[in-house]
Amino acid sequence: MKRLGILTSGGDCPGVNAVVRGAVLAGVRTGQYDFVGYLDGWSGVLSNNSVPLTLESVRGLSRLGGTILGTSRTNPITSGGAPAVIASMERDHVDGLIAVGGEGSLAAARILGESGIKVIGVPKTIDNDLSATDYTFGFDTAVQTATEAIDRLRTTGESHHRCMIAEVMGRNAGWIALHAGMAAGAHAILIPERRVSLEQAAAWVLSARNRGRAPLVVVAEAYVPAGQDAPYFPRGLDTFGRPRLGGIGYLLEEQLQELTGIECRATVLGHIQRGGAPTAFDRVLATRLGMAAVRAASKGEWGVMVSSRGTDITTVALAAAIGELHTVPEDRYLEAEMLFG
Template sequence: MSLASTCPVVRRIGILTGGGDCPGLNAVIRAVATDALTCGIEVVGIEDGWLGLIENRLRPIVDRDLYGILDEGGTILGSNNKSNPFKFVVGKKADGTPRHADVSEQCLKHLRDAGVNAMVVIGGDGTLTSAAYFAKRGVYVVGVPKTIDNDIVGSEITFGFQTAVATATDSCDRVRTTADSHHRAMVVEVMGRNAGWIALHAGVASGADVILLPEIPFSLKSVYEKVKERNARGKRSSLLVVSEGAKPAGGEQIVARVDPTSPDPIRLGGIGKWLSDKIEDEAGVEARYCVLGHIQRGGTPVAADRVLSTLL
């Protein structure tokens, strides 16, 4: 039996973007859809991640939808990071906690009704975990790793990461000038969750004086001493780049809030303010903090991310 005879006939594919948005998503959509349409395969866009599949919001993608999106940030399909088809929030229990249900069969029906037997799923850990479950249910799935955090196992680099680093680096450069003007220590908090890649690269690129990563619990005493030492030598400022998941030795990560409706309920954040306050109290140096937040996810992808997204 030839290999061709054992391969599925794919005439219509679905494309989905899930999880947090990321520079380069539209470039991936463009590359996948362009190749598929060139091969005579119809393309269906699934809106707002898994939520769109749950709610049967599927629409055709044609050539004109792809024009001019290579350099656009965000995703033309929309995204969602709260809708796990295998644990979907359908209401609340008597105690007020979320009530979940498995609605994956509903999703499979929507795919069958649309004539879609293969999917290209662009997402991070949570989105691709759900995609793997659908693959076990008979859907042909291609997963495209996506995250600015650059923390997906088996991927040397993920698209969006280099844009996030460029944005964070530019922000650090700007923060440094105002820190110099006022003789301050400036703490810049960047994204990354439990991975310190953005903090490391942006910190090195901006010449940060202190870089704090989730992977290496830090000594508060060492941070204080570094800031005081620079101040004593007449340095006009100190720049500290800290990942949102960093923590002091013997301490815990700072949680900004918990979202019980999300598959990933823990929202890290607050280390920047906490560290800034500590520096003022313990090192006696005026300090400020800056949380870059979602600015790292937005905007035009840099050339390297456009190329990587297209080649995927």
């Protein structure tokens, strides 16, 4: 029997555990593979820090948030590269790797794949900003969690005749803002792909107020108003050494209150969007992706990413998957804009 290694890297995401469970069940039940799980992403691979993954160890995982394997931001390319990874895999008698990760991890997987390492990627980001897949798991849960929170904000806004502002995640793309905003009936959605001005945002707020509504604004953390240079980085660096986003909601609270004269209150939803039990949608998607990764391995389809297309799970070359980020296209924003104000 051959052995596959699974690792989960980058920001965590509801559904990661369901991928692990789906892969292990698919490999063990068909008698094709046994599994080791590398702890804390690529750092576990490089240090041969792993645990066996059996039917017993994946029990009950489909509904568990987070990742039982832990995660880290370690980049295998800059930490030893392919030779180090190959050496580790040999020590563990691992035939191939299933790497559950975001853009960075999939890019690393691609480079390792070009060095002959057998690797299959599973796309993972709550931001839904990966190309070559309709949806990434975790996104649906993030949108649902944000929507439920925004539904709560709406009732308090209406009681106090306030404008409520909800800041959601989205480092490079406004997908969570777009979907949660549409679902919650927002009067304005502000995303990085479409740099509307603060004056435009204020106009939407006033229009909603003039129709007797308590205005509701949903803003992605990386939104940059027209005429400004960069996103709002109020708080140090993150684990990658990148400036940390989060807090533009509070800035908008002041600015929109100033521009409209309406009392504004912001809530920054933050990490609740990436934690907790996945939605049924994400559990099914993640389970199927994990199973598909093993199916690809058993066919010798290495160097690919498993992908969601319509109702199907398919595979695409890693190279195709990691080109451009998948951002909100103009027509989707114009569609939503018709609901604003």
